[in-house]
Amino acid sequence: MSCPMNNSQDYEQLGAEEGMIYGEYLMLDKILNAQRMLSARSNRPVHDEHLFIVIHQAYELWFKQIIYELDSIRYLFTSSLEESQTLEILKRLQRIVLILKVLVDQVMILETMTPLDFMEFRGYLRPASGFQSMQFRLLENKLGVRKEHRVKYNQDYNVVFGDDKDCINEIEKSETEPALTDVVQKWLERTPGLELDGFNFWGKFKEAVQELLKTDREAAEKETNKRIRAFKLKDLEQREEIYESVFNPDVHQALVHRGERRFSHKALQGSIMITFYRDEPRFSQPHQILSLLMDIDSLITKWRYNHVLMVQRMIGSSQLGTGGSSGYHYLRSTLSDRYKVFVDLFNLSTFLIPRSYIPPLTDDIRSQLSLTWGVKNKRRENGESKNVDSR
Ligand code: HEM
Known part of the structure; x- marks a missing residue:
């Protein structure tokens, strides 16, 4: 070089x-x-074992890069966040997303190996398994996959990693450190406009929803076709229940407890506010961040899906994995929402209301949200930082 x-x-x-x-x-x-190549030790080396090794190594190298980016992003979120850093966070999240896209597609390369080819050297692998990929576990933990949400299979690290104390320590450490989802929530909780004594977005949003539901109920009750009327009223009842779940902190908390929601109530409010007012300059980058976080969850789910399809193609659905799990069935169970760290962002659409009902911004909050990085910086230089939040 x-x-x-x-x-x-x-x-x-x-x-x-x-x-x-x-x-x-x-x-x-x-x-x-x-x-x-372990098969080379016999006098019948298996050609495809070379690809099998290289592809796993390539995955591990990319996992390493993703973890490197993740650590730096978690750090940026916890330091006092400035707009210039938001841009850096965006850049690094985008990088993770692009790497994950490569990882999703890379599965296809391994699928050029046939199950018969794989069978020729699979015996040499036991008991090695992707289940023992420390970096994959670190990646999940650093994103925010919690032990209690995992499928109950081999949660005892001593069984999985044997005597490798360093590896066990590192994984246990990653379970106690704030994960990406934790720092993102803290950041969302500081969304300007949520202050009760300021714009009070939540109060205004609640009023807007009540108005919307009232209008819809009046329209449903006027409906002369009995079947359509019954359908509309049922639909309304369901929507009222959904909104109750988001406005009533106790119901929200119960859903968090059941693992159906992950975000704190305040973080949820912040993410809804950003979604509504994403066209305001100040919310443009945060909105892109939320979108990238969903991309990460989607791509990891796609990777899991491609991997499980490949596993079924290679070993079928009834053979145990080399790591001792039920193989295909275990992997299929990891495709559920329990493994989606940002599931609340996916579900935001449930709470959206038509644009015409979105509470209009007051002059005060509009000017706060119209601040660009340059303006904010200048204000600070002029000693006017008091009114500018630290988001
Ligand atoms: C012929 C190709 C492959 C087969 C047949 C296969 C099979 C399996 C099986 C059966 C499991 C479940 C654990 C067990 O009991 O072993 C597993 C887990 C895993 N494999 Fe693969 N695998 C293949 C390729 C790959 C590749 C290329 C990677 C890339 C790093 C990978 C990464 C993983 C990871 C990270 C897990 C743990 C997943 C989790 O617990 O959610 N595997 N694999």
């Missing part, structure tokens, strides 16, 4: 090695010598 820098002495002081070439910089001696 050619070095465009002039002051080579500085770089040497920073630890660069003189005369280092491409392979040394990338430590290719390690990476390219790490494909140990």
Whole structure:
């Protein structure tokens, strides 16, 4: 790799090695010598084992990069967040999304291997299994998949990782640190406009919903066709129940308790507000962030789905996995919403109301939300930071 820098002495002081070439910089001696085909030990090496190893290694490298980005994003969210950082968060989330797209598609490459080819070397793998991928667990934990939401299979790390204490410690640590979903919720709870003594979005939204439901009830009661009337009233009843679940904090909490909702009540309010007023300059980037968070959940679900289809193609649906699970059936159960960290963002659409009912912004909040990064910065330089929130 050619070095465009002039002051080579500085770089040497920073630890660069003189005369280092491409392979040394990338430590290719390690990476390219790490494909140990177990079938080659017999006198019948299996051609496809090479692909099987390389593809897993490629996955692990990309997992590493995703974790690296995730850690930095979690840090940015917890430091005092400025608009310039929001842009950096957006950039890194976008990167994760693009990597995940590659990971979803990569499954197809392994599907060029036939089940018969796989059978020829599968025996050598036991008891190794993707179930023991520490990085995959870290990735899930750092996003916010909780132990209590997981399918009850081999939750005992000592059984899965054996004597590897470092690995167990690292996974346990990732379960106690704030995950991406936690820091995102804290950030959403600070959404400008939620203050009760300010714009009071929640109070206004509640009034708008009551108005909407009242209008719809009047229209339903005027309906002369009995069947249509009954249908409309039933539908209304259901919608009233849904809104009760979001306006009544106790009902919301009960749903969180049952694992059907994950966000705190305030974070949910913030995300609804951002969704409604996403055209305001201040909410444009937060809205994109919410969208990318859903992309991450979707893509991981798509990966799980592609993986489970491949597993069925390779070993069918009744063989146990090399890690000892029920194989196909275990993996299929991980496709549920329990593994979606941002499930509340997906379900936001349930609470949306027609544009004409969205509470209009007051001049005050409109001017707050119209602030761009430059304006905010200038104000701060002029010592006017008191009125500007730290979102
Ligand atoms: C022939 C190809 C593959 C087969 C037959 C296969 C099979 C399985 C099975 C049966 C499991 C369930 C655990 C067990 O009992 O072993 C599993 C889990 C897993 N596999 Fe694969 N796998 C394949 C390829 C891959 C690849 C390319 C990756 C990429 C990293 C991967 C990553 C994982 C992960 C992360 C899990 C844990 C999933 C979870 O617990 O939610 N697998 N695999």
